[in-house]
Amino acid sequence: MAASLARGSHGGKFDNRDVVVKLARLRAERAALLGYPTYADYSLEDQTAKTTGVVNTLLAELAKPAVTNARKEADDIQKVIDAEKGGFKVGAADWAMYSDKVRAERFNFDEKQLKPYFELDNVLVNGVFFAAGKLYGLTFKERKDLPVYNPDVRVFDVFDADGKQLPSSWPTCTRAAISRAARG
Numbered sequence: 001m002a003a004s005l006a007r008g009s010h011g012g013k014f015d016n017r018d019v020v021v022k023l024a025r026l027r028a029e030r031a032a033l034l035g036y037p038t039y040a041d042y043s044l045e046d047q048t049a050k051t052t053g054v055v056n057t058l059l060a061e062l063a064k065p066a067v068t069n070a071r072k073e074a075d076d077i078q079k080v081i082d083a084e085k086g087g088f089k090v091g092a093a094d095w096a097m098y099s100d101k102v103r104a105e106r107f108n109f110d111e112k113q114l115k116p117y118f119e120l121d122n123v124l125v126n127g128v129f130f131a132a133g134k135l136y137g138l139t140f141k142e143r144k145d146l147p148v149y150n151p152d153v154r155v156f157d158v159f160d161a162d163g164k165q166l167p168s169s170w171p172t173c174t175r176a177a178i179s180r181a182a183r184g
Contacts, residue, residue, distance in 0.1 A: 076102045137161025143168065 008016040027039035036042040077098040132138040143155040158166040
């Protein structure tokens with residue numbers, strides 16, 4: 001995990017520390033030019049929180065229960081590690097795998113049972129398109145006659161509630177695009 005966290009800071013052509021510093025300076029400069037004391041103040045203005053003060057208050061309120069919860073989760077994970085005779089203390093790199101094991105044990109939960117619900121066609125047709133139809137009266141018709149830049153790209157004509165065609169949608173349905181979307 002430590003190597004992964006430091007991967008852009010070992011010198012050479014892939015070292016991105018200078019880029020990060022330049023980005024921070026440019027953001028601060030932009031904020032100052034627009035009359036904001038910090039980039040955080042600038043970026044929050046059109047968000048729900050609006051100000052850094054509100055964000056800091058919220059974070060302060062969340063900190064204690066979040067730490068309490070994290071300690072309990074760490075204890076639960078450590079119990080699984082110990083039961084498996086792992087012989088080590090839980091660390092950040094262990095969290096994802098072992099928290100899945102805790103969930104599976106505690107809630108009789110198997111993530112594989114969810115996969116059919118998140119299959120791309122199911123999400124797109126029975127999720128996104130269905131919701132758009134219910135909420136806005138939109139309908140979608142796939143176009144297989146148009147050239148695309150990648151075989152995973154699909155084209156849909158979009159129609160409003162009156163049947164008038166709207167601009168087409170070109171969702172990119174590659175594994176990489178889906179992974180990026182899943183990570184946020």
